Every structure is written in C-alpha cells, then in structure tokens.
Amino acid sequence: MHVEELDRNYLFHPMTNLAAHAENGPHMTIVEGHGATVTDRAGRDYLDAMAGLWCVNVGYAHPEMAEALREQALKLPYFHAFSSMGTDLPARLSERLINMAPVPMSKVFYGNSGSDANDTQAKLVWYYNNVLGRPMKKKIIARRRGYHGVTVLSGGLTGLKNLHDGFDLPLPMIRHIRPPHGLWEREPGQTDDEFATTLAIELDRFIVNEGPETVAALIAEPVMAAGGVIVPPDTYFPKIQEVLDKYDVLLIADEVVNGFGRLGVSFGSVSTNMKPDLMTVAKGITSAYVPLSAVLVSDKVWQVLLDGSAKYGSFGHGYTYSAHPLAAAAAMTNLDIIERDGLVDRVAENGKLLHELLHTAFADHPNVGEIRGRGLMAAVEFVESREPLRPFAQQGAFAGAVTRAALENGVITRALPAADTVSFSPPFVTTPDELERMVAGVRAGLDHAVGELRSK
Numbered sequence: 001m002h003v004e005e006l007d008r009n010y011l012f013h014p015m016t017n018l019a020a021h022a023e024n025g026p027h028m029t030i031v032e033g034h035g036a037t038v039t040d041r042a043g044r045d046y047l048d049a050m051a052g053l054w055c056v057n058v059g060y061a062h063p064e065m066a067e068a069l070r071e072q073a074l075k076l077p078y079f080h081a082f083s084s085m086g087t088d089l090p091a092r093l094s095e096r097l098i099n100m101a102p103v104p105m106s107k108v109f110y111g112n113s114g115s116d117a118n119d120t121q122a123k124l125v126w127y128y129n130n131v132l133g134r135p136m137k138k139k140i141i142a143r144r145r146g147y148h149g150v151t152v153l154s155g156g157l158t159g160l161k162n163l164h165d166g167f168d169l170p171l172p173m174i175r176h177i178r179p180p181h182g183l184w185e186r187e188p189g190q191t192d193d194e195f196a197t198t199l200a201i202e203l204d205r206f207i208v209n210e211g212p213e214t215v216a217a218l219i220a221e222p223v224m225a226a227g228g229v230i231v232p233p234d235t236y237f238p239k240i241q242e243v244l245d246k247y248d249v250l251l252i253a254d255e256v257v258n259g260f261g262r263l264g265v266s267f268g269s270v271s272t273n274m275k276p277d278l279m280t281v282a283k284g285i286t287s288a289y290v291p292l293s294a295v296l297v298s299d300k301v302w303q304v305l306l307d308g309s310a311k312y313g314s315f316g317h318g319y320t321y322s323a324h325p326l327a328a329a330a331a332m333t334n335l336d337i338i339e340r341d342g343l344v345d346r347v348a349e350n351g352k353l354l355h356e357l358l359h360t361a362f363a364d365h366p367n368v369g370e371i372r373g374r375g376l377m378a379a380v381e382f383v384e385s386r387e388p389l390r391p392f393a394q395q396g397a398f399a400g401a402v403t404r405a406a407l408e409n410g411v412i413t414r415a416l417p418a419a420d421t422v423s424f425s426p427p428f429v430t431t432p433d434e435l436e437r438m439v440a441g442v443r444a445g446l447d448h449a450v451g452e453l454r455s456k
C-alpha cells in the first residue's frame, strides 16, 4: 500500500477535518527537508514559508544539529530528573536560559510542548496562591484569538472557538478579554496609545467585576501568532501591566513562537515592553528538532514555591521527559548556531525585506485589509471590501483558497483559523531570493483565489 493510503487509513491527524481526510487522504507526504525547502514523495520541492509550525528556525537538516543529537544519543539518550536526580546538559541549558532571559528569572522547569508548559504555568500560579493562603485567587485571563495550546487547561486558555467546540472547554476558571487587533477592535481615529489606554481601562473594569481576590494571572503572547500575527501598540503591555500590578495579578508571557529571535530581537517581551513574572518557551528553543518546552520562573514566584515544601512536601508535578538530555543537547546546539551565525540580526534584516516585499505585492489590492508583523513573522489579512471595511461572510474560506493556490505554486504558508489571514514565519536561514519567491507564490495565489471567487 502507498504511504498515502496508510496515512488515510490509520493516521489520526491533529487539527484536521476528519471526514475530509477520510475521504481524500493527505495533501502531500513530505519526506525530506534542507534549509527552507521541503520535498514531497514525488520529488517536488516546496519553499516552507512557515518553518513547519513557526518552529524550524535554523532550517531543515542542519548538519550540526544532526551531529549533536547523534553524539548525545550515543552518550546518554535519557535519564530522568525526578527526586533531585541530575544530568549535565539540562543543568547547563538552565543556566544559559536564565542568562538569556529578557527580565530577571530564577529557575527553569522543562516539559515537552507549549501546551504542557502552559498547563504547568496554571498549576504554578494556583500552587503559588495556595501557599500564600489565597485559595480563591485562581482565575486566569487570556485573550480572544490568543493561542496557548490544546490540553484540557491550555486549550481553554486558547481564545479560538474551534478549539473549544465539542470539547467542553474552557474550564470554568478561565476568562477571555479583547485582543489588541487594530483592524477590528480599534475605534476609528484612535491613536495606538489611546487604543492601549482603552484596553487597559477595560481590563481594570473586568478584574473589578470578577473580583480581584479571584484573579490570579493573565497569559499573553507578546505578538500573537496563530490568532493572526497581532502586534500590540508599544504602550499596550506597560499599561496592562500597571493594572495587573494594582490587583496583584501575575503576568505570564507565552514566548513559544516569539522567543529566541523570531521578531528580530531575543524575545517578544523585549520587542513589546513586557515584564513577565513567568515565561513559556518551546518551538524555537530546539528549532523543533526534538520536542522541548520550558517555564521560566521569576524569583518572586520561586520564593513562594519554596515555602510550599513545608506545606505540601515534594512538588507533585513533572513529566517523564522533563529535562530530557537529548532535547537539552538539541537546544544547546541550536542556541550555539543562532548566536554564532548572527541569526537574530539576520532575522531583523530579512524581516525588513519581507515586510517591503509584502507591502509592494499586496498593499494596493482591494481585498487586502492589513499587512502586519515584526521580524520574520508577518500576516496579510483579506477582506471582502476595504471601504467600507467588511470581512468575508464565510470567515477563513478566502485565505484557505489563497493558501491552496500558493501550495500549487510551490509555497507552503498557513491560513489562520481566526480570520482571513495568511501568515509567514520562514526559517531564519531563508535567503532574500527565497523570500521573494515565497511572497510571489502567495501573491499569485491571491490572483487565483480572486478568479475562483468571481467565477462562483
């Protein structure tokens, strides 16, 4: 049987329409990748404008990554970290992450995915408030369109309806507020700063309404990724943070996509003036060569967790794969490559080029509502009409058509479920010529989608 048949018959695909997959099987079978290019089983090359799922930052098949993994697998593929057992690389990686952190951090807790790391965040926040004798302070605020994972807890933090439907999510202690999306949420004529002030005042009222004694934390991506690449106004997080401080509410920065250079600076928190108490990282920490996530804990939170030992004994949370040596080897080598090759500066430089290319290709098109992003993270949002501003009636269908046509043109991009938005998040090693071809492939995809729309 062909692998496509095996896939159709046996593989339960994540984030996939199950009935459509049962009918049609996979779109393609990727069997190889080099740099920013992946190749399917038929031998056709595609430029991957998404670096997988915003994660293969050093590019596919980096020989140093392969060598580091081979060496570590031959030396010590695994040992656990339960009950104070130690291994060398996770200890070294922890020191490195603490030194890299954009705000002073104290400790690192490891997991395997962004989702489980955000579950850890919620448990830390609850534990923290229990140790402090505030058992009522448990609600976690997230933002609509935010993406924080899919587990029972983190799936609810995610502010996307299609991740809740059918799963009885979110859990009762989760709340959602408005995102700082300029295109749809801002009053006409409002400046960036006025928009930020409005959202901060709303948050203040929201917390007062809920009862500040019941609100534990707010979780936010510095620049939202899957919700539509939403860049907040510069004063948004400082104003939000003032409100959180007033009510003793912790701030969790979800840096799963932004962290380690995606925006052309070290972390999203630096880019957006955010000063988190807790940070989540994953994806770019290993460029996805091996699954790894981490939670960085500030001293303020850590000191309280320490007091928890007297009250609760051993800290009852941890995964078989927490502090996995092979994953730590991948992270160390990945961070070495990013530092040595100056890849964050390259992201800043190529990010400018990407945004210029996008503006040249898309800005004048009547179905383009907004082009936005930062560094090598960008999005084009499509609308049915610019004046008056009106979205397409069937949200997401048009971006889906653009993405499918771009794929035919040899470019992999992603239609974001929350809107008619096509996103770009190419590997850091993508060349200027490849960026040009990515943008051209999606632009041609737009023409095709418009043609399809007219012929309906």
Ligand code: PLP
Binding pocket: 053, 112, 113, 114, 115, 116, 118, 147, 148, 149, 150, 221, 225, 226, 254, 255, 256, 257, 282
């Ligand atoms: N947080 C953010 C910002 C993400 O973009 C994602 C995944 O895309 C997650 C968390 C969840 O990570 P994972 O898919 O590794 O569970």
